Amino acid sequence: MSAYAALKDTSSIASIFHEAEDGEDTDIVRYELNSSDEEAEIPTIVDTNSIRASSAPKVSYKPSNSISHSRFIPSSENLIFGEDEVIIGLKVNEFVVLNGQCELNVQRGAVLMNNHHYMFAEPIYYKIFAPASQSLPVISSTQVLDRSIGIQDTMTPENSHLFNSDYKSVIVLRNFHTGAENIGEYYSPFKRLLYSKLIFDESDEIGDYEKLFFRYSFEIILRDRGFNALYLDRPWSATIERLGHSMNKQQLPKVIMIIGNKNSGKSTASKAILNTLLLRGDSPVSYLELDPGQPEFSYPYSLSLREITKPVFGMCLPSSSSCSIENTVEHYFGFSSPIHEPKQYIRIIKSLIKSYRKLHALKGNHLVINTPGWIRGYGKEILMEVTQIVNPDFLLLLTSSLDKDHPDNLEILQNLHYQNLDILPGIFNTSKYSPSQIRNFSKLLYFHQLEAEKFDFNGHILDSSPFRISYETVNSVETFTGVSSFTMLNFDVGKDFNYEDIVLMMDSTIVGVYLVDAEVHHTIKNYRHPSTLHNTLPLYLNSSQFVAIVGGNDSQGILYMGLSMIHSINRTLNYLNMYMPCQNSDKIKSLIEHGYTVYLVRGEGEIPSSEILNSTLLIKQISSQSAKSNIIPVPYPYVSFEKKSRIGGIWKIRRNVKRRAYQ
Structure with a gap:
């Protein structure tokens, strides 16, 4: 051969123009578990004694399972637009949904990020990179737990009128231009993936306050535009909080591993646990990325062990400042699923675990492990081997049934090695973008990076x-x-x-x-x-x-x-x-x-x-051909300019067409 x-x-090797990789049929409409639109109320979390714990005070608002926009009515008093930043005053029960890229600072009181991470006023800016391929961050007002821990309110001439009993929290959002906001101009299918004023079409009805955000790298979602926001409800928040307390920095480092089906929220849970530990002060924390299909903390098609030093809200950028480059270990796996090379997949995991024990564990770093969503059949065999290698202190299973004795859960957990088990309801939200599109997004970010958190999509x-x-x-x-x-x-x-x-x-x-x-x-x-x-x-x-x-x-x-x-x-x-x-x-x-x-x-x-075709040059050549009606002087690989007739030419395949004769 x-x-x-x-x-x-x-x-596993597809055409260079075939966007749907790995045999995924992106045109199939699927029913997802737990994706009901029912307006079920979610209980709020209770106060804890942790000073820097991620989940903290009780909040009184009870949003539904699906949050699509802010609970915030903008006015000239609570929304102050500056040259490079926006100040927001939040009253009791109010929250804002962020879209895009920004740096967040709490100027007064405290807030909850995603109804879980407790952040109080201090001179720290948190970077947020929130594309529409993921659930968007939610920032809500909350009460202060304990002012003796060092809360440092920052009153300025611009926000002084917000320091009264009407407002619970004051935050400032600052521009964070990485260059990635221009990706929609570079590749039109990603026009609405990352916020910029170009995401709006001429036919869109744009509100006055929405227009005011055109000068910034971010916006507040003020109406329902089809976005999903990230809200960690009580089962998630309470379990993550308890796991955070169990992973005491004074004890030997602990290993927590998250497993579950595809789209069950494994990455969300992994980052929530990671941020819980980092906000508590357990820095750095090690993160083992074992999902080669949609990795956030690895290069595309790679597996990695990274040392994380700062919280990651939204998506983790390539070469993010949150990661310690010096203590990163990474290997090229080459495929989007372990199924293509399972022995090599296990070999790389053994090497990464060896590196963790040699480089990270000796410093007391806890380890968070994110895994792929292939947990049945041969995927289960791989999972058994991985847990045998790691033997996690805590195994977190995301599933559609909370009953440990449910047949599906028993099948998944059989012969797995772990010390303690927690079961959480999976967040089965399907992204607007297919896995292959998300991989292309990661590739474009990787190849267009100039330096840490800087990208060039202008040319x-x-x-x-x-x-x-x-x-x-x-x-x-x-x-x-x-x-x-x-x-x-x-x-x-x-x-x-x-x-x-x-x-x-x-x-x-x-x-x-x-x-x-x-x-x-x-x-x-x-x-x-x-x-x-x-x-x-x-x-x-x-x-x-x-x-x-x-x-x-x-x-x-x-x-x-x-x-x-x-x-x-x-x-x-x-x-x-x-x-x-x-x-x-x-x-x-x-x-x-x-x-x-x-x-x-x-x-x-x-x-x-x-990346294969320079569309600007291509359009110029096509225009030149139309004007002169002659052959294009410059040949382009993979491109034909000959017109095809229907007969003997190229036909477009129609899928899932139900005709009466077939019924």
Whole structure:
């Protein structure tokens, strides 16, 4: 079988223009558990004795299970617009729903974030990155627990009129422009994903107060526009609070692991526990990201162990300032689900747990583990092995039934290893965006980052020069430096392997980049497959050999440098044109100078279609063709400008069409 045939035969490798990855049918309408629109009242939480505990005082308002907009009536008194910030005065029972990017500071009293995290007035700004792909943050007024803990109200000429008995809490929201707000102009399907004034169309009815937010990187949702807000009800809040108290900083570090089906709220629960510990003062806290499909704390298609030092509200950004870069351990897995390479998945987990015990646990860091939503069939077998490796102190199961003896729960928990168990009702909210779209969002953020929390979507990625790096061939000198070999996961060379297909395997793909030192390289290089018949091609290293020696290895001589897009291959001069974040390319250049060699490995990752074509140039060429009625002078890969007729041309497949004859 040729490599190209193998590509077509591998279910995990899809077309570069096929947005719905991993066999997901995004057009199917599903009924989700616990997704009823019934207006059920939620009991409020009770006071606790914790000073910095995430859940704190009792609040008197009782919003429904589904919150879509703020309970706040704006006026010239309670909403003050400044040059770069907005001051908000909240009365009893009032809350605001945030959309976009901002920095939050409590100026007077205290507030609850998401009805759980207790935050009081002090000179600290909390960064919030809230895209519409997730439930939006809710900030509500609440009573102060204890002023002796160091509450520092900040009265200014702008907010002094809010320091009276009518107002319970005063907050300020400050602009936090990362550049990600321009992603909708770069890729039109993400127009409404992150707040900017461009999310509104000319046909939209825009309120006067909504227009006032056009100058900011955020807005307050003042009416129902189809958003979901994050509200942790009593079962969640009480359980998370109790788990936080159980993970005492003075004791040995504890491990808590969250499991559940897809869309059950695992990431929400993981971040809520993480923020509970951080707001209490248990900094840093370790976070193990084991979900390669929709990771927040890892690069796309990667698994990671990170040390978190600041609370994460909303989505965690790539290279966020909340994460300690020095104590991060990450490995390229290559797929969006453990099903594609389960042995390698377990191998990486063992390596990450070893790193936690060696680097983090000795400092007293608690560990929070987020897991994928594949918990049945072979996914259950993987889960059993993971719990055997970790043996968590606390296992949190998110499910549709709170009865431990329910058949579904018994099936999930059977043969799992853990010390203590908690069961919570899952939050089965489905995002407006499909998993493949969320992955594309993560990829775009990754490849367009300039530095920590800064992104560039003003120009197309193809407007900049690629990173050029040489690759080794059979004719290379002994002292060669650059790309030593290429590997495609789950593919080993057979007798009928056509080396010409290596170009198809590499061209226009996303790859993981590893650097190995001279000692490790010496043990690997003899396993590579050279071909004297094709001396212009890169050398190939079998997947089995790469995984055994490099993938998941925590050796100091092996460094995972993140992802790169292979733009093109020059077989005449033997080099690759690649795109990656500039800070990554600078590190790679430096390490190559110090004797490291580059190894490239490919999984299922696709390049988002918006990165392949420069739409501006394309439109200019199309316009030029229409004006001159001649052939376009510049060829574009993957693009045809020939008009297709219906007969013998391209037909659009219609799905789920029910005709009378079929009934």
